[in-house]
Amino acid sequence: MHSLALSASLAMGLFTASGIAQCSRDLLIAATESLLAAQTEGTADTLSPLAESVTYLEQFKAADLATGILSTPVAVEFNRSLHDTTQCATYTEMIAPGGAHPYVLGTQMHLTPEGAITNISTLVTDQGDWLFNATGTFYWASREAWDVIPxxxxxxxxxxxxxxxxxxxxxxxxxxxxxxxxxxxxxxxxxxxxxxxxxxxxxxxxxxxxxxxxxxxxxxxxxxxxxxxxxxxxxxxxxxxxxxxxxxxxxxxxxxxx
CATH class of the missing domain: 3.10.450.50 (Nuclear Transport Factor 2; Chain: A,)
Structure with a gap:
C-alpha cells in the first residue's frame, strides 16, 4: 500500500495497532445482503462491490464466478450471517430445502477496509455429501436461537x-x-x-x-x-x-x- 493510502486508512481508523484491518458492521451486512440476493437470483455479476481482482473458490478449489454456484438460482429459505469487523470477513449459511435441487451452502468472504470483496469461498453441499438432508437442516437450524448477546x-x-x-x-x-x-x-x-x-x-x-x-x-x-x-x-x-x-x-x- 502506498504511504498516502496508508495514512488515509489510519486517519479513518481502519487499522488496529497490530495492523489488522477493521470494517464497519454496516459495510459487512451490505456485502452479505448482496451475496444472498445474487445467490437467490443466480446472478453472480450483481454481487457487489467486487474488488478489481477477486479470488473465487468452490470446495476450496479455484472456480469461475460466471459458471459456479453463484450463477445458479438457489431457493434460499433460511440464512444466517456472521460479520467479523476485525478481519473484514463474513460467513453466510444458506439452506434451500425446496425446489428442483436442494442445497446447503456456506460462504466465507473477505473484504478490503473500504468494503470491496476480494475473496469468496463457498462450500456447496447437496445429495451425496455427508448426511445431507436440506429439509432436516432447515427444520433444526430455524428453531435454534442465535440471538445477539448483550x-x-x-x-x-x-x-x-x-x-x-x-x-x-x-x-x-x-x-x-x-x-x-x-x-x-x-x-x-x-x-x-x-x-x-x-x-x-x-x-x-x-x-x-x-x-x-x-x-x-x-x-x-x-x-x-x-x-x-x-x-x-x-x-x-x-x-x-x-x-x-x-x-x-x-x-x-x-x-x-x-
Whole structure:
C-alpha cells in the first residue's frame, strides 16, 4: 500500500495497532445482503462491490464466478450471517430445502477496509455429501436461537476461537478438554444430536485420529459465533459454533464428500 493510502486508512481508523484491518458492521451486512440476493437470483455479476481482482473458490478449489454456484438460482429459505469487523470477513449459511435441487451452502468472504470483496469461498453441499438432508437442516437450524448477546455478556474473540479449536483438536487428541455447553446440539448435515431438550449433547459420535487442519476463521462476538473452514482429513469442511459464556451451545457442520 502506498504511504498516502496508508495514512488515509489510519486517519479513518481502519487499522488496529497490530495492523489488522477493521470494517464497519454496516459495510459487512451490505456485502452479505448482496451475496444472498445474487445467490437467490443466480446472478453472480450483481454481487457487489467486487474488488478489481477477486479470488473465487468452490470446495476450496479455484472456480469461475460466471459458471459456479453463484450463477445458479438457489431457493434460499433460511440464512444466517456472521460479520467479523476485525478481519473484514463474513460467513453466510444458506439452506434451500425446496425446489428442483436442494442445497446447503456456506460462504466465507473477505473484504478490503473500504468494503470491496476480494475473496469468496463457498462450500456447496447437496445429495451425496455427508448426511445431507436440506429439509432436516432447515427444520433444526430455524428453531435454534442465535440471538445477539448483550454486550456485557459477550465472550472475547479469543474465548470463542479457543472453544472451536478445542472441539477441532479432540478429533485427533482425546485428552483435549472441550468446553461443552449444557445443553449442546450438533447439526451435522441434516442429522441432529438433540431434540430441543435440556439434556441435548454434542459430545457424541466423535471419531479419533482425524486431523482437522488449515483452519480459517470468521468470528462474530455479537452473537458468540465462529465459522471455521477446515480440511477434514482430505475433505472440504465447515464447522460453525455458537458459544455462550465460553461454552459450546450449537454446532453446524458441512462436509463435501466428492
Amino acid at each position: 454486550e456485557d455478556q459477550r465472550d472475547s474473540r479469543e474465548v470463542i476461537q479457543a472453544a472451536a479449536d478445542a472441539y477441532a483438536d479432540i478429533f485427533n487428541d482425546k485428552s483435549v478438554t472441550v468446553p461443552w455447553g449444557s445443553p449442546c446440539a450438533r447439526l451435522e448435515g441434516g442429522a441432529y444430536t438433540g431434540s430441543g431438550s435440556a439434556s441435548d449433547r454434542c459430545d457424541v459420535g466423535i471419531p479419533n485420529g482425524v486431523a482437522l487442519v488449515n483452519r480459517r476463521y470468521v468470528i462474530d462476538e455479537t452473537i458468540g459465533a465462529v465459522d471455521v473452514f477446515i480440511d477434514f482429513a482430505s475433505l472440504p469442511d465447515s464447522h460453525e459454533f455458537r458459544v455462550e459464556g465460553g461454552k459450546i451451545r450449537f454446532v453446524h457442520t458441512l462436509t463435501v464428500m466428492a
